[in-house]
Amino acid sequence: MSVTTHSMSPQRRRFLIDTARMAGGCAVAGSALAYLARDARALPAEALRPPGALDEEAFLSACIRCGLCVRDCPYGTLSLADLGEDGPATGTPYFTARDVPCEMCDDIPCVAACPTGALDPALDDIDDAKMGTAVLVDQENCLNFLGLRCDVCYRVCPVIDKAITLEASHNPRSGHHALFAPTVHADHCTGCGVCEKSCVLPEAAIKVLPARLARGSSADHYRKGWEEKDAKGAPLVEGIIDLPDRLPGPGTDNLATPGGFEPAFKLPGASQ
């Protein structure tokens, strides 16, 4: 090191020092900026991207924050994130379902407006949009789960009977009513948020969440035996010994059925 400094002209020395100093400064500033960029990746769960938005990482490399999608949305659904708001990356478009949901326009004007492809132009059928997935997050407050016929989220769904159905089951509380559980089918749900917007509760019991929060995933090697059997048209393993079924009745542990033993005593107040 010191050997080279001998022969170095003052200008060259000065130049190298300046360059090193500049590079050092830029490395520091660059790291700070990179930190900010990483931070900006955290998209809050209630902020939904417009239809066709690339997945979040790709989206942040693609969206120039021009707001053309915002302007062309006829329902005023979208807005650009403000600086300082604890929300999506500054200036990027998003919507909050409970405020204004996406009305799933047939001609998808937001996607048509996007000049960069941050909203994928390949999305030509709004039913294929994946803005998120609705989840009935609160079965304890959902009116349908309490046994009432609210049905609002089901009725308003633009993809009714595919994205959301009412699954009837026995109401164990009353004992002789049905319970119609609003049930979302993720394959068809676009995440438009109309259900969340319309839920009559003060705080919606059904919410659209980003897929990363809404969905689990099945392991690659899992197989559903019944599907495999149907596909094969025969049992998967031949020659399984069929053990006798244990029917309820005398001699079994199922004592309350006809022919079983009555309990020796009953708790006072117990039904029947």
Place this chain on the structure above:
Amino acid sequence: MSARTHLAVGQEAIEAKGWYGAHRYLILRRASQVFFLLLFLLGPWFGIWWVTGNLAGSRSFDLLPLTDPLILLQSVVAGHLPGLTALIGAAIVVAAYALIGGRVYCSWVCPINPVTDAAHWLHDKLGLPKGWQPKRATRYWILGTVLAVSALTGTIAWELLNPITMLHRGLVFGMGFAWALVAAVFLFDLVVSRRGWCGHLCPVSAFYGLLGVKSLLRVSAVNRAACDDCMDCFAVCPENQVISPALRGKPGQSPVILSPDCTNCGRCIDVCSVDVFAFTHRFDTRVTETPAAGRTEQTAA
């Protein structure tokens, strides 16, 4: 020196050419800044959607796309292949500024320019020291850093900080805390570093400077023989290192200000009482020989 040295900057020009004559390009420039801002505000304010979007990307008359080329460049290095509309929009912008001078963007369009100009005006009024003066080349380093960070993080990195688009988006779409960033730039130029932001740090200025390296429209010190050394042009020029080579050029050297740092603001034209400067094209190397108005005669007068 003569008594004239004590005159305030630009006073001489006002006496020689009248107030309007000495502020012509300044007024035009402010008008242009207001005009471009108003184009974007017509929609949200008056429902006239001639221009939709913001400086990052826009659509005019449902036809003409414009895209900020630096933002798109960051998008490309971040790994996205932008749609055709955005590419065409950027190509139009690049072509326009490559022709009329890259930094014409800075002085005639950019909404931060009035902010830093105001800071400089106040800075002068208060007679503050020039403060920290990083090298002019710092902005090129920052530009390089911004592109590197975009590539490494896969984001459009400068848009997380860019006060230009923040302010513009703020005005057109809703402000949030963008004003804080603008205030920071103002204060930085006022108390930390004279002409610090646009002239030394802003990577957008560096980018547009590079865009206009070979631009056609240029200011030339055509009449440099008439210069009386009042130094007013140096006082008003935001990039005054660009003037000397042209103004003080030896006979035979081009009088054209060729540095890409020149913002084509035309303030030097305004402020010169003997009309040394004029807009022309880069190949126009004519110099007027006016021996009568030579340096020595003027000073003696």
